[in-house]
Amino acid sequence: MHSIHKPFLRSSTSGALFTAACDVIPGGVNSTARAQWSGWTPYPLFVESGAGPRLRDVDGNEYIDYLLGLGPMILGHRPPKVTQAVVDFIQQRGTVFALPTADEAVLAEKIIAAVPSIEQVRLCNTGTEAVLYATRLARAYTKRRKIIRFEGMYHGFSDGVYWSKHPSIDKAGPDERPVPVAQGPGMPSGVEDNLIILPWNDPQILADVIAREGDSIAAVLTEPVMCNTGCILPKPGYLEAMRELTQQHGILLIFDEVITGFRVSLGGAQKHYNVRPDLSVFAKGLGGGFPVAALGGRREVMALVANGTVSMAGTYTANGIAVAAANAALDELAQDGLFARLYDVSDRLRDGLSAVMQEAGLPAYVVGVGPLMQVWFATQPIHNYRDAERHADQTMFRHWWEGMLERGVLFHPGAYENLFVSTAHTADDVEQTLQAARDTAAALARKA
Numbered sequence: 001m002h003s004i005h006k007p008f009l010r011s012s013t014s015g016a017l018f019t020a021a022c023d024v025i026p027g028g029v030n031s032t033a034r035a036q037w038s039g040w041t042p043y044p045l046f047v048e049s050g051a052g053p054r055l056r057d058v059d060g061n062e063y064i065d066y067l068l069g070l071g072p073m074i075l076g077h078r079p080p081k082v083t084q085a086v087v088d089f090i091q092q093r094g095t096v097f098a099l100p101t102a103d104e105a106v107l108a109e110k111i112i113a114a115v116p117s118i119e120q121v122r123l124c125n126t127g128t129e130a131v132l133y134a135t136r137l138a139r140a141y142t143k144r145r146k147i148i149r150f151e152g153m154y155h156g157f158s159d160g161v162y163w164s165k166h167p168s169i170d171k172a173g174p175d176e177r178p179v180p181v182a183q184g185p186g187m188p189s190g191v192e193d194n195l196i197i198l199p200w201n202d203p204q205i206l207a208d209v210i211a212r213e214g215d216s217i218a219a220v221l222t223e224p225v226m227c228n229t230g231c232i233l234p235k236p237g238y239l240e241a242m243r244e245l246t247q248q249h250g251i252l253l254i255f256d257e258v259i260t261g262f263r264v265s266l267g268g269a270q271k272h273y274n275v276r277p278d279l280s281v282f283a284k285g286l287g288g289g290f291p292v293a294a295l296g297g298r299r300e301v302m303a304l305v306a307n308g309t310v311s312m313a314g315t316y317t318a319n320g321i322a323v324a325a326a327n328a329a330l331d332e333l334a335q336d337g338l339f340a341r342l343y344d345v346s347d348r349l350r351d352g353l354s355a356v357m358q359e360a361g362l363p364a365y366v367v368g369v370g371p372l373m374q375v376w377f378a379t380q381p382i383h384n385y386r387d388a389e390r391h392a393d394q395t396m397f398r399h400w401w402e403g404m405l406e407r408g409v410l411f412h413p414g415a416y417e418n419l420f421v422s423t424a425h426t427a428d429d430v431e432q433t434l435q436a437a438r439d440t441a442a443a444l445a446r447k448a
Helices: 012-024 080-092 102-114 127-142 203-216 238-248 268-273 299-306 320-333 338-360 385-391 394-406 427-447
Strands: 047-051 054-057 062-065 120-124 146-150 195-198 217-222 252-257 279-282 293-297 365-369 372-376
Touching: 062 427, 080 320, 102 120, 102 293, 102 320, 120 127, 120 299, 127 146, 127 217, 127 252, 127 279, 127 293, 127 299, 146 203, 195 203, 203 217, 203 238, 217 238, 238 252, 252 268, 268 279, 293 299, 320 338, 338 365, 338 372, 338 427, 394 427
Parallel strands: 146 195, 146 217, 217 252, 252 279
Antiparallel strands: 047 054, 054 062, 120 293, 279 293, 365 372
16 A cells, blocks of 8 residues: 555545545445555545546646546536537436437447448447447357457456456466456356457467367457557557458457547547457447447347347436437537547647657657557567566556646556547647656656
8 A cells, every 4th residue: 555645635635535435435436446456545536526628626626637537538528518418318308218219229320330340239338238248149149158358458347257357477377378367256166167368469379279269269359459458559460360360260359449439530449440340349438428338240240139039138228318428429529520630639648748758768658549548667568468567667657647646637547547638638738738747757767
């Protein structure tokens, strides 16, 4: 546990609220990502409000926000048109009907038009739920049971996939042939027999495993960009090799685009990299800050949902709030020139941070694509989870986070999270961020 760090000396109200919350909420928070053991020590900041690219805590401190709710706020906080669409739906129509509305098909058409691989789509409530359905659907379609997933990735917390997210390397087997490691206790025994854990970014290892066990593999489940161990880009040709190998062996390719979807481009990372999976999962960027997710893919595979073979259910699925928010968010994201402007601001930040690190002489570099990035404090390239574990300087990242927070810039304290940029961020926001980065990097260099 860290001691009380300087950035928190001006956030005493957050500390008091956290102490009180711990009496009634286990750990004082309602998600592991906000917990002390995820880096929010000695306590997380308690939020008063957010507007556009900025967030204000309960002590009145204002921050340029690159946490962005861990990704959903791609349009910034309280985007007017999304907010108004939700208010209008609630006031004029309702919330939950357990019957369909015409708005749902309108939203489906927008998703299909945006994402290259989607022929049909069903809504869900969370990314975890959508991944659960995707793996179930893949097993039903292929009549096989095993799923390949990769060390360092997170696909939600369901028992079937909550393995080998960030395992201890000494418990996770050889580099070339990892063994499944449960994320924590409480997992039912035997679930791991349905998983094959692999290192990411190595097409030869993937090819060897598929050649050996392809007849029992239902799907390869992957993020197209690894976003849950910092930001790790696919090596050139890796996603293409994955697509070719799975097609050759009748294996479904599932892209978890919970983070990259509607963020890397309107069509997600699959559009950016021009690789079409069989099934895709979306969430955070889809709702403009409201909880909604989706699972879509080839019509032939989705037919098992259409005929009731695979059930996708949920009382709150496609509720009026979620559908209204997603329809409005996609309308905003589909505006001409929006992603070009978003990339311009994001590139300014990424290139600027790279220059700051270089000028300060720090052993660090920035990796990212568009409005998704992370600073790696490392002297070697990082291509997979074990690279990150062995080469990333977590202590230096912590000092970097503290210095930036003290100077009014917010992102997650964990090096395995990301910095997100929204359409609300401006060139002025970036310049203020870079000035804070120059000051912080200079301070780190003096201590080095």
